[in-house]
Amino acid sequence: xxxxxxxxxxxxxxxxxxxxxxxxxxxxxxxxxxxxxxxxxxxxxxxxxxxxxxxxxxxxxxxxxxxxxxxxxxxxxxxxxxxxxxxxxxxxxxxxxxxxxxxxxxxxxxxxxxxxxxxxxxxxxxxxxxxxxxxxxxxxxxxxxxxxxxxxxxxxxxxxxxxxxxxxxxxxxxxxxxxxxxxxxxxxxxxxxxxxxxxxxxxx
Numbered sequence: 001x002x003x004x005x006x007x008x009x010x011x012x013x014x015x016x017x018x019x020x021x022x023x024x025x026x027x028x029x030x031x032x033x034x035x036x037x038x039x040x041x042x043x044x045x046x047x048x049x050x051x052x053x054x055x056x057x058x059x060x061x062x063x064x065x066x067x068x069x070x071x072x073x074x075x076x077x078x079x080x081x082x083x084x085x086x087x088x089x090x091x092x093x094x095x096x097x098x099x100x101x102x103x104x105x106x107x108x109x110x111x112x113x114x115x116x117x118x119x120x121x122x123x124x125x126x127x128x129x130x131x132x133x134x135x136x137x138x139x140x141x142x143x144x145x146x147x148x149x150x151x152x153x154x155x156x157x158x159x160x161x162x163x164x165x166x167x168x169x170x171x172x173x174x175x176x177x178x179x180x181x182x183x184x185x186x187x188x189x190x191x192x193x194x195x196x197x198x199x200x201x202x203x204x
Contacts, residue, residue: 048186055116055142056182056193059109062118063197065093067104068174071125081128082199084152084168084175087111091174092123109141111148116141116182146183146190153177174199 068082069092083090088110094103104123109116121127121136152168154175155161168175181194 048189049191052142052182052184052186052191052193056180056195059116059118059141059180059182060195060197062093062107062109063089063091063178063180063199066091066174066199067094068092068199068201069104070172071128073129078172079170080172080174081123082168082171082174084150084178086150086166087148089150089178093120111145114145115143116145116148142182142184144184144186146185147181149181151179151181153179174201176201 066082068080070078071081073079081092088108090106090108093105093107105120106123106127108119110119111117117138118141119136119138151164151166152175153162153164154168154173154177156163156165156168156171158172162176164179177196177198179194179196183190183192183194185191
């Protein structure tokens with residue numbers, strides 16, 4: 001008596017075809033997971049880069065509003081209201097009120113640990129020279145900063161050749177340019193958002 005075909009089991013070709021089909025299905029699913037992971041990681045990288053670039057844009061906008069007026073020191077000697085160090089900068093900016101004494105603000109940008117802080121307040125001449133009434137509002141512009149370095153380009157003395165320098169203290173003119181080297185780590189990658197901003201000259 002002949003054994004029915006179904007009782008004899010699968011042929012070798014059917015087994016091979018089943019294995020090939022299963023491999024194709026598993027490979028497709030695994031590929032989908034890998035693609036989803038790459039898309040998710042790309043999205044996180046983009047958000048990290050965007051955060052750093054937006055902070056750099058905000059700092060650049062603040063610096064572009066620098067209004068380097070001349071103030072008189074206690075001995076009567078003039079000095080420009082612009083104090084630049086390698087890791088912090090203090091200057092006068094115009095506020096929404098316009099470029100007059102009522103619309104000027106004292107602004108500071110500085111590195112504090114791994115953060116960049118921005119402080120501002122109404123400009124008072126005594127506050128500039130270390131007296132009371134300094135900046136009262138504070139905000140953190142960016143956290144997780146890897147590098148924050150400032151340098152200044154201009155003529156440190158009248159008729160001197162313009163050059164880059166790491167500090168700009170007690171001058172009678174403001175620098176022509178400020179270079180901000182700004183990097184931050186996001187998702188294990190270093191994001192560079194460095195920029196150079198032009199400073200207006202002798203507004204008053």
